Amino acid sequence: MNPLRAVILRMSESDSWRRRLTNWGATRRVVSRFIPGEHLDDAVRAVKAINDGGASASLNPLGEHVENEAMAEAAANTYLGIVERLGSEGLDSNVSVKLTMLGLDLDRDLAVGHLRRILSAARVHGTSVRIDMESSAYVDGTLAIHEELHDEFPNLGLVIQSYLRRSAEDVERLVPLGAAIRLVKGAYKEPPEVAFPRKSDVDRSFADLLERLVAPDARERGVELAVATHDPVLVDRAKELLRQRNIDSGVEFQFLYGIRRDVQRQILADGFALRVYVSYGPSWYPWFMRRLAERPANLTFFLRHLLR
Ligand SMILES: Cc1cc2nc3c(=O)[nH]c(=O)nc-3n(C[C@H](O)[C@H](O)[C@H](O)COP(=O)(O)OP(=O)(O)OC[C@H]3O[C@@H](n4cnc5c(N)ncnc54)[C@H](O)[C@@H]3O)c2cc1C
Numbered sequence: 001m002n003p004l005r006a007v008i009l010r011m012s013e014s015d016s017w018r019r020r021l022t023n024w025g026a027t028r029r030v031v032s033r034f035i036p037g038e039h040l041d042d043a044v045r046a047v048k049a050i051n052d053g054g055a056s057a058s059l060n061p062l063g064e065h066v067e068n069e070a071m072a073e074a075a076a077n078t079y080l081g082i083v084e085r086l087g088s089e090g091l092d093s094n095v096s097v098k099l100t101m102l103g104l105d106l107d108r109d110l111a112v113g114h115l116r117r118i119l120s121a122a123r124v125h126g127t128s129v130r131i132d133m134e135s136s137a138y139v140d141g142t143l144a145i146h147e148e149l150h151d152e153f154p155n156l157g158l159v160i161q162s163y164l165r166r167s168a169e170d171v172e173r174l175v176p177l178g179a180a181i182r183l184v185k186g187a188y189k190e191p192p193e194v195a196f197p198r199k200s201d202v203d204r205s206f207a208d209l210l211e212r213l214v215a216p217d218a219r220e221r222g223v224e225l226a227v228a229t230h231d232p233v234l235v236d237r238a239k240e241l242l243r244q245r246n247i248d249s250g251v252e253f254q255f256l257y258g259i260r261r262d263v264q265r266q267i268l269a270d271g272f273a274l275r276v277y278v279s280y281g282p283s284w285y286p287w288f289m290r291r292l293a294e295r296p297a298n299l300t301f302f303l304r305h306l307l308r
Contacts, residue, residue, distance in 0.1 A: 004299070006189070008299070009289070009290070009293050012285070012286045012289030012293070013286070018285045018286075021285065022285050027288075031284055033258045034257060034258045034259070034279070034291055035062075035257070035281075035288070036257065036278060037280055038280065038281055038284075039280070040061075040082065040085060040280070043059055043278050043280035044085060044091070046257065046278050046280075047059065047086075047091050047092075047278060051091060051093075053268070054268050054274075055274040055275060056252070056273070056274070056276075057091070057092065057093035057275060057278050058093060058094050058096045058275055058276075058277045058278065059082050059086070059094075059095050059096065059278055060095075060096040060132070060277060060278065061075075061078050061082065061279075061280065061281045062279050062280065062281035062282075062283045062284050062287050063078075063098070063281060063283045065100050065105060066100065066103055066105075069103060069106060069110060071103075072101070072102055072103030072110060072111065072114060073114070075101040075102060075114075076114035076117060079095055079102075079114075079118045080118060082095050083118060083122050083125050084121065084125065086125060087125030087126070087127070093127070093278075094122070094127045094128040094129065095118070095128075095130070096129075096130045096132050097115065097118060097129055097131055097132065098132050098134060099131060099142060100138070102115055104138065104141060108141065111145075112148070112149070115129075115131075115145065115149065116149065116153075119153040119156055123153065123155055127155070128155040128157060128180070129153075129156055130158065130159070131145070131157070131158045131159065132159055133158065133160070133184070133186075134188070135188040135189075136188070142158060143158070147173075157179065157181060157182065158174075158179065158180075158181065159181070159183075159184055159228075160174070160183050160184070160209060161184055161186030162183065162184070162185050162202055162203075162206035162209055163186035163195040163196050163202045164190070164194060164195050165195065165196065166194075167205065168205070168208070168212070171209055175213075175217065175223055176221060177221070178221040178224075180223075180224035180226075181213060181223065181224070181225055181226070182228045183206065183210060183226065183227055184228045184229065185202050185203075185229060185231075186202070187290050187294070203234065206229065206234055207234065210225075210227060210234070210237065213225045214241055214242070214245060214247060214251065219250070224250045224251070226252050226254045227251065227253050228254035228255075230255060230256070232263055235253065238251075239267075239270060242272070252272070252273035252275050253267045253272055253273065253274050254276070254277055255276055256277050256291070257277060257278045264276070
């Protein structure tokens with residue numbers, strides 16, 4: 001891993017760096033490029049603009065591990081509030097959830113109970129729920145929970161990370177279910193036994209998984225694919241595959257809010273479906289640091305603002 005990336009990822013977990021950086025006005029100005037605000041109203045405004053531009057959205061209230069059951073309950077209520085708001089405003093958006101925010105580290109049944117409530121509400125409001133994939137320690141648990149709820153809730157989907165060595169096998173488990181899968185490269189710091197350390201291997205794995213997920217048997221099973229990368233080479237590869245195979249449904253591109261708006265516009269202009277993942281909320285620090293770690297150019301942008 002690039003040493004700078006490793007340092008930023010370590011800073012993303014440090015309380016003292018969090019205190020220092022979040023108190024800087026300059027940090028907040030840079031953050032607004034990636035996060036529309038701290039409140040649901042800010043996120044809803046962003047979703048409306050995204051919908052007006054012809055894309056769908058996915059809402060992600062920022063936050064990570066919760067320490068007690070009351071915090072998990074509060075997070076579940078936040079997700080429920082989002083689902084109701086999406087329904088009442090008629091917005092084209094789903095919701096992305098983190099199982100650790102629903103209390104997975106405290107009590108699996110508690111987290112599953114909260115997820116069920118969110119899925120039921122989402123079904124009533126005609127929307128879907130996607131489980132974000134967290135670090136590799138959670139993959140087995142996430143796959144098992146997805147499998148347990150999949151038949152009852154076809155509006156549930158999950159994420160596969162191409163940097164994990166295990167993902168090709170996990171995909172073979174998911175294809176027969178006709179799962180809804182968001183394919184990403186992966187954002188966490190993982191050891192080389194678990195994740196490919198070289199970017200070229202991560203990219204190759206992404207391309208292989210992409211091809212697998214649009215194979216004829218996956219299409220027949222009803223697999224829904226979200227190609228979630230900002231990588232223009234992989235985006236072009238996906239477009240080419242979809243055109244070659246005349247696939248015009250069940251596949252969409254997904255981008256994070258504020259990133260590569262040029263590529264996003266081109267996707268829509270080329271007639272493909274696009275969903276923009278909108279994160280918002282007061283706990284933006286670790287999320288923002290992961291975005292910085294992903295791309296040195298973002299760090300330069302950030303430092304320029306700090307110096308100004
Ligand atoms: C919709 C969505 C949902 C996601 N959900 C998850 C999840 O649940 N679990 C998880 O582990 N990860 C998730 N990720 C993050 C993902 O794993 C990657 O960390 C992230 O997308 C960066 O990788 P990349 O595919 O864009 O490619 P990279 O190899 O990082 O970048 C390729 C190119 O994309 C552009 N680019 C990439 N990042 C940026 C940036 N921050 N700013 C500007 N340009 C950029 C640059 O042109 C760069 O050269 C998600 C990503 C997206 C888009």
